[in-house]
Amino acid sequence: MTTHSTDRQSPGAGAAGSKAAAAIEKARAEGRAALIGYLPAGFPDVQTTIDAGIAMAENGVDLIEIGIPYSDPVMDGHVIQEATVEALANGFTVPRIFDVVEGITRATDAAVLVMTYWNPVMRMGVRTFSERLAAAGGAGLITPDLIPDEAAEWLEVSEELGLDRVFLVAPSTSPQRMQATVDASRGFVYAVSVMGVTGARTSVGAAAQAVVDAAHRAGAERVCVGLGVSSSAQVREIGAYADGVIVGTALVAALRDGGVEAVAELTRELSTGTAKVPAGGAA
Amino acid sequence: MTDMHQDSGLQGADAGAADAIDAGTAEAFLSHDQTLRHAPGPYFGAYGGRWMPESLIAALDELQDTFEKAKADPEFTAQVAELNKNYAGRPSLLTEAQRFAEHCGGVRVFLKREDLNHTGSHKINNVLGQALIAKRMGKTRVIAETGAGQHGVASATAAALLGLECVVYMGAEDTRRQALNVARMQLLGATVIPVTNGSQTLKDAINDALRDWVANVETTHYLLGTAAGAHPFPSMVRYFHEVIGDEAREQILEQTGKLPDAVCACVGGGSNAIGMFHGFLDDRDVALYGFEAGGEGVETGRHAATITLGRPGVLHGARSYLMQDEDGQTMESHSISAGLDYPGVGPEHAYLADIGRAKYEPITDAEAMEAFKILSRTEGIIPAIETAHALAGAMKVGQRLAADLAPGEQASDKIIVVNLSGRGDKDVATAAGYFDLLPDDSAEQEIAQEGEQL
Numbered sequence: 079m080t081t082h083s084t085d086r087q088s089p090g091a092g093a094a095g096s097k098a099a100a101a102i103e104k105a106r107a108e109g110r111a112a113l114i115g116y117l118p119a120g121f122p123d124v125q126t127t128i129d130a131g132i133a134m135a136e137n138g139v140d141l142i143e144i145g146i147p148y149s150d151p152v153m154d155g156h157v158i159q160e161a162t163v164e165a166l167a168n169g170f171t172v173p174r175i176f177d178v179v180e181g182i183t184r185a186t187d188a189a190v191l192v193m194t195y196w197n198p199v200m201r202m203g204v205r206t207f208s209e210r211l212a213a214a215g216g217a218g219l220i221t222p223d224l225i226p227d228e229a230a231e232w233l234e235v236s237e238e239l240g241l242d243r244v245f246l247v248a249p250s251t252s253p254q255r256m257q258a259t260v261d262a263s264r265g266f267v268y269a270v271s272v273m274g275v276t277g278a279r280t281s282v283g284a285a286a287q288a289v290v291d292a293a294h295r296a297g298a299e300r301v302c303v304g305l306g307v308s309s310s311a312q313v314r315e316i317g318a319y320a321d322g323v324i325v326g327t328a329l330v331a332a333l334r335d336g337g338v339e340a341v342a343e344l345t346r347e348l349s350t351g352t353a354k355v356p357a358g359g360a361a
Numbered sequence: 362m363t364d365m366h367q368d369s370g371l372q373g374a375d376a377g378a379a380d381a382i383d384a385g386t387a388e389a390f391l392s393h394d395q396t397l398r399h400a401p402g403p404y405f406g407a408y409g410g411r412w413m414p415e416s417l418i419a420a421l422d423e424l425q426d427t428f429e430k431a432k433a434d435p436e437f438t439a440q441v442a443e444l445n446k447n448y449a450g451r452p453s454l455l456t457e458a459q460r461f462a463e464h465c466g467g468v469r470v471f472l473k474r475e476d477l478n479h480t481g482s483h484k485i486n487n488v489l490g491q492a493l494i495a496k497r498m499g500k501t502r503v504i505a506e507t508g509a510g511q512h513g514v515a516s517a518t519a520a521a522l523l524g525l526e527c528v529v530y531m532g533a534e535d536t537r538r539q540a541l542n543v544a545r546m547q548l549l550g551a552t553v554i555p556v557t558n559g560s561q562t563l564k565d566a567i568n569d570a571l572r573d574w575v576a577n578v579e580t581t582h583y584l585l586g587t588a589a590g591a592h593p594f595p596s597m598v599r600y601f602h603e604v605i606g607d608e609a610r611e612q613i614l615e616q617t618g619k620l621p622d623a624v625c626a627c628v629g630g631g632s633n634a635i636g637m638f639h640g641f642l643d644d645r646d647v648a649l650y651g652f653e654a655g656g657e658g659v660e661t662g663r664h665a666a667t668i669t670l671g672r673p674g675v676l677h678g679a680r681s682y683l684m685q686d687e688d689g690q691t692m693e694s695h696s697i698s699a700g701l702d703y704p705g706v707g708p709e710h711a712y713l714a715d716i717g718r719a720k721y722e723p724i725t726d727a728e729a730m731e732a733f734k735i736l737s738r739t740e741g742i743i744p745a746i747e748t749a750h751a752l753a754g755a756m757k758v759g760q761r762l763a764a765d766l767a768p769g770e771q772a773s774d775k776i777i778v779v780n781l782s783g784r785g786d787k788d789v790a791t792a793a794g795y796f797d798l799l800p801d802d803s804a805e806q807e808i809a810q811e812g813e814q815l
C-alpha cells in the first residue's frame with residue numbers, strides 16, 4: 079500500500095499532539111488497522127454509555143466515537159436515529175457529553191472523539207464547547223454536516239487547543255475538495271464508504287477503496303472508513319487498504335439488544351479482523 | 362454588481378462570526394446605489410451557506426452550475442416563461458379588494474392572485490423551474506418534502522408534466538390527516554412515503570428526503586419547496602418566484618400610477634414572500650412585511666414565529682434564524698396552517714430582518730382565521746390559511762398607516778399589496794371545523810377534528 083512521508087507539515091498530516099493520530103499509529107505499529115467504535119451518548123443513559131465505552135476500549139477498540147443525540151440527524155439511518163431519539167427522551171442534554179468523555183478517558187487510555195452535528199456546538203459556542211471538550215480529555219470532533227468551507231472558527235479554536243478535526247470525504251468528493259478537506263483535517267480523514275447514511279450493510283462496495291486511495295494520494299496519512307461496517311470480515315477487507323475501520327450501527331444494535339456485554343462481545347469479534355495481511359503492513 | 366456579496370465564495374466569508382448585523386447596512390447600500398436585488402448567495406450577510414454533509418456538496422455544485430448556465434440561456438428562460446404563461450396561467454391578476462380594505466383602515470388594498478395559478482398557489486412557479494433544471498442535469502427522478510401536501514402536489518404535477526419519476530416524503534401523521542392530498546399526488550403518478558422518523562413532521566420529511574438524496578444523487582434531484590436549505594436553493598427558489606414581485610410592481614404602477622406604501626406576505630420557509638419582496642427590495646420607500654405563524658400566541662411557546670423568537674443556528678443546510686432549545690435541538694413548531702409550520706426560515710429573510718429592510722411579525726391562529734373569514738365574505742375569495750396570515754397582517758399595517766397620516770393625507774392615498782399566495786380549497790375542512798360549521802355526525806367533522814386540509 080501507499081507509503082507516506084512522515085514529515086509533511088500541512089494540517090492534514092499534522093500528528094503532533096493528536097490523540098486520534100497517536101491511537102491509529104499505535105495500531106499501525108502493531109500491524110493492525112485501528113478499530114473505531116461508535117455509540118450515541120445517553121443511550122439508554124449516560125452511565126451505560128460510559129460503561130459501554132470502557133468495554134469497547136478493553137476489548138480491542140483503539141478509538142471511541144461518542145455521538146451527541148440531535149433532533150435532525152440527516153446522516154444517520156434508522157437504528158442510530160431511534161437510539162438518539164430514546165436518549166433525548168430519557169433526558170440527555172448536550173453538556174452531559176463531557177461527563178461521558180471524562181468517564182471514559184479517566185478509566186481507559188483510548189482516544190475519545192465526539193461525533194456531532196454542528197448546531198449543538200454552535201449553540202453552546204464553538205470556543206466554549208471546545209474548551210470543555212479538551213478539559214474532559216476529548217481528542218476532538220467528527221463533524222458530519224460541517225465542511226471545511228464553513229469551519230473557520232472551528233479550524234482556529236481546534237488548532238489553538240490541539241483538538242482533532244475529522245472531516246468527511248465521500249465517493250462524490252471532487253479532487254479539489256479532497257485536497258482541501260485532507261489539508262483541513264487533523265487526526266484522520268473519515269472516508270464515507272458509500273453514498274448513503276449510517277446503517278449496517280452486507281457489503282461496503284468498491285467505492286470505499288477509491289475514496290481511501292484518493293485521500294492517501296492527497297496526502298492524508300490516516301484514512302478511516304465508516305458507514306455500513308458490521309462484521310470482522312468487513313473489518314478485514316477494509317483494513318487491508320484503510321488505516322482504520324469505523325463501526326457504528328452494529329454496536330448500537332448490540333447495545334440495544336444485549337447491553338454492555340453484547341458490545342464487549344461484538345468488539346472482540348470485530349477486532350479479530352484488524353490484523354493487516356503481512357504484505358500490507360505499513361508499520 | 363452586488364458589492365455586498367463580494368466575498369460570496371464559500372471559502373471567503375466568515376459565516377460563523379456574527380449574530381448581529383450593522384443595522385445601517387441596508388441604508389448604506391441603497392444610498393450608494395447598490396442593490397439588494399439578485400443576491401446570488403451563498404451568503405446573505407452572516408446567513409446561508411452550506412451546512413451539509415460532504416456527500417451532497419458535489420450535487421449542490423452541479424445544481425449551482427446548471428442553474429447559473431440556465432439563467433443565462435435564452436432557451437431556458439423562454440421555456441420557463443412559456444410554461445408560466447400557458448401552463449400555470451401567468452401573469453396572475455392584481456385585484457383591488459375594496460370591501461376588504463374597509464377592514465384595513467380604509468387604505469387601498471391590492472391582492473396578488475397567486476391563488477389563480479394552476480394547482481392553486483405560488484408553489485407552481487418553483488416546481489416548474491426546478492423540474493426543468495432537473496431535466497437539464499439529466500436527472501430522471503425528483504424527490505420532495507411536503508407538510509399538508511401543497512408542495513407535494515405541485516411537485517407531482519411538474520413531474521407528470523415533464524415525465525419525471527416523483528417521490529414525496531410526508532410525515533406519517535400528515536399522510537393520515539391529509540389522505541385526500543396523498544390520493545391527489547398518487548393520481549398524478551407520484552409515490553408518497555410516510556416518514557416515521559423523529560417527530561414525523563415536515564422537518565423530518567426534509568431529513569428523509571435528504572437521506573434519499575444522498576443515496577440516489579446520481580439520478581435524483583431534490584426539489585426543495587421553499588427558499589431555504591443549502592446554497593443554491595435559497596437564491597434559486599427565489600429566482601423562480603421573482604416573477605410574483607416583478608409582475609406585481611408593474612401591475613400596481615399600471616393600476617395606480619405609483620408604488621405601494623407596504624407589501625405584505627406570509628412567511629413559512631419564505632418562498633412566496635421573497636418572490637414578492639424581491640420586486641420592491643430597492644424601492645426604499647416601500648415597507649416590506651413578512652408575517653409568521655404566531656400559533657396559539659408567541660408567549661405560549663406553541664408557534665412558528667422563527668424570526669420573531671428564534672436564534673441563529675443551522676438546519677437543513679443553511680444558517681438562519683431557528684426555533685431551537687438551549688442545547689441547539691430543533692423545537693417543534695405549531696400553527697393552524699401546515700404550510701407555515703416549520704421551525705426554520707430562509708436565510709435571505711434572516712438577513713433582511715437584521716438589516717431592517719423587511720419587518721417580521723407574528724400572527725396568531727385566531728387572527729389569521731378572522732382574516733380568512735373577512736376576505737371570504739368581503740371579496741368572494743377563500744384564501745389559504747397560510748395566506749390568511751398575510752391578510753391579518755395587512756389589516757394591522759393598514760390600520761397603522763391610517764392612524765399615522767400626514768396632514769392633508771387620506772387613508773385612500775395609501776396602498777398595500779398583499780401576496781395572496783394560495784387558495785383555500787384545501788383548507789375548507791379545517792375552516793369548517795374551526796367555525797363549527799359541520800354537523801356533529803358528519804364524516805367531515807371527524808376529518809376536521811384531525812386537522813385535515815382538503
Ligand SMILES: Cc1ncc(COP(=O)(O)O)c(C=O)c1O
Nearest residue numbers: 629630631632633700747782783
Ligand atoms: C398557499 C401557501 N402560502 C404560503 C406557504 C408558505 O411557504 P413559503 O413561506 O415558502 O411561501 C405555503 C406552503 O405550503 C402555501 O401553501
